[in-house]
Amino acid sequence: MSETAAGAGADIIVKAPVVGITKDKNNFVNGVNFRYNRREYTSKTKIVIAADGVESQVGRWAGIDTTHDLRDVDICAQYLMSGIEIEPDLCDFYLGREIAPRGYIWVFPKGDDIANVGVGIGGTISGKGGKLAIDYLNEFVKSRFPRGKVLAQVAGCVPVGDSLPDLVADGIMLIGDAAHHSDPISGGGIANAMFSGMFAAEAAIEGIRVGDVSAEILRMYQVLWDKDIGKNFKHICQIRDSVLKFSDELFDRCAAVLTKTPNKTIDMVTIFKTVLRHQPRLLLELRHLVLAGWI
Ligand SMILES: Cc1cc2nc3c(=O)[nH]c(=O)nc-3n(C[C@H](O)[C@H](O)[C@H](O)COP(=O)(O)OP(=O)(O)OC[C@H]3O[C@@H](n4cnc5c(N)ncnc54)[C@H](O)[C@@H]3O)c2cc1C
Numbered sequence: 203m204s205e206t207a208a209g210a211g212a213d214i215i216v217k218a219p220v221v222g223i224t225k226d227k228n229n230f231v232n233g234v235n236f237r238y239n240r241r242e243y244t245s246k247t248k249i250v251i252a253a254d255g256v257e258s259q260v261g262r263w264a265g266i267d268t269t270h271d272l273r274d275v276d277i278c279a280q281y282l283m284s285g286i287e288i289e290p291d292l293c294d295f296y297l298g299r300e301i302a303p304r305g306y307i308w309v310f311p312k313g314d315d316i317a318n319v320g321v322g323i324g325g326t327i328s329g330k331g332g333k334l335a336i337d338y339l340n341e342f343v344k345s346r347f348p349r350g351k352v353l354a355q356v357a358g359c360v361p362v363g364d365s366l367p368d369l370v371a372d373g374i375m376l377i378g379d380a381a382h383h384s385d386p387i388s389g390g391g392i393a394n395a396m397f398s399g400m401f402a403a404e405a406a407i408e409g410i411r412v413g414d415v416s417a418e419i420l421r422m423y424q425v426l427w428d429k430d431i432g433k434n435f436k437h438i439c440q441i442r443d444s445v446l447k448f449s450d451e452l453f454d455r456c457a458a459v460l461t462k463t464p465n466k467t468i469d470m471v472t473i474f475k476t477v478l479r480h481q482p483r484l485l486l487e488l489r490h491l492v493l494a495g496w497i
Contacts, residue, residue: 203396223250223263223374230415231264231373249406249415250374253399256359258380264371268380272325274363276305276389279335279355280320281343282312286350290314296342298450303327305389307342319343319350322360322389360389364439365432370420375402383431386438387445394431401426441474 208214215238224233224244233246252260256275261268288294294309301307304324311317321339328334336357343350361382369381377383378395385394405423409415424432448456459480460473 220254220260223260225373229372231371234260247373248410249420251399251402251406252374252376252380253378253395255379256361258376261374261376261380264374266366266368266371266374266376268366268376268382270325270359270361270363270382274361274382275325275359276322276362277325277328277335277357277359278305278320278322278389279339279357280318281339281352282316282354283319283343283347283350284316284353286315286317286319286347288315288317297453300450301342302338304446307338316353319347325359360384360391362386362389362442364435365427369398369424369427370405370417372417373415375405375420375423377402383427386435387442397431398423398427401430 204214215236218236218238220234220236221242222235223231224235224246226232231247231250233244234250235242235244237243250260250264252258252264254260257270258266258268288309288311290311290313293311296302296307296309302321302323304327305322307319307321309317309319319339319342321335321342323335323338343352361379361384363382363386366376366382369376377398379391381398383394383398384391402423404426405420406415408422409419412419456477459477462476462480
């Protein structure tokens, strides 16, 4: 993406942390202060698009509360591992209260014997009994890939709650994890971050075209986000809350019926419809979603 942006004429400055924002007399964000090569600079802006990840500081400086309730984050640890036996065309997901409480373990292949192997656990669970996400990951790796080699390691926090209620303020928009745009069930945020960036760009173009970058005009971004993706977030959060009550045994039964899902349509709604058809008792648990006409 940066290559494409540079090709289209964007100036890209790397290793330049933003350390503050500037505002005009009307309280519109109109610039950023950043550090580069041990010196501080100010860059004047028409619009700031804050893509600075979880608990965005840039957003907070603009007056948007970007903090999370611990219940709305998962804590993740991941290894890039080589020399492991995997099915290179399949992503594996492991669920269970013992191996990944309130989360899951994933094995995402990147080649014949190389994969991202990671775990996410609930924010309120991390540290309980002295166990962190990395401890769950090490236990899994020891039993599943004892001879694998760790080539890289990352850890971090992903938002798994609803989207921020306010994505914009005068002269600024928040996108991606900064806007709490990761999927509330899977925690996957890369695709959503790209979509929110695209919608924010459309609002930025419009604001610059009409010469008005007030929150009122930039809210077009929020409307596009809600219409395409955000409207489902509340439902997905409700599914998440119901699914969190499932026992391991119920998960096993659900997984067994998933083999009956038509291959080409394996999205979240199809998965739930298939599970409900075979586990009608779950209808009681998920009745609010049925009433909302969502499944
Ligand atoms: C271990 C782990 C594994 C994951 N695996 C997946 C996966 O397989 N699939 C998926 O879809 N999602 C995955 N996610 C979630 C995904 O990484 C995020 O949702 C996604 O990266 C969000 O993109 P973003 O650009 O909004 O934020 P980020 O990727 O967090 O990028 C924010 C950037 O802003 C920079 N920054 C922060 N503050 C400043 C500042 N003041 N000035 C300048 N720069 C700043 C940071 O250094 C960082 O580079 C994973 C997350 C973790 C923690």
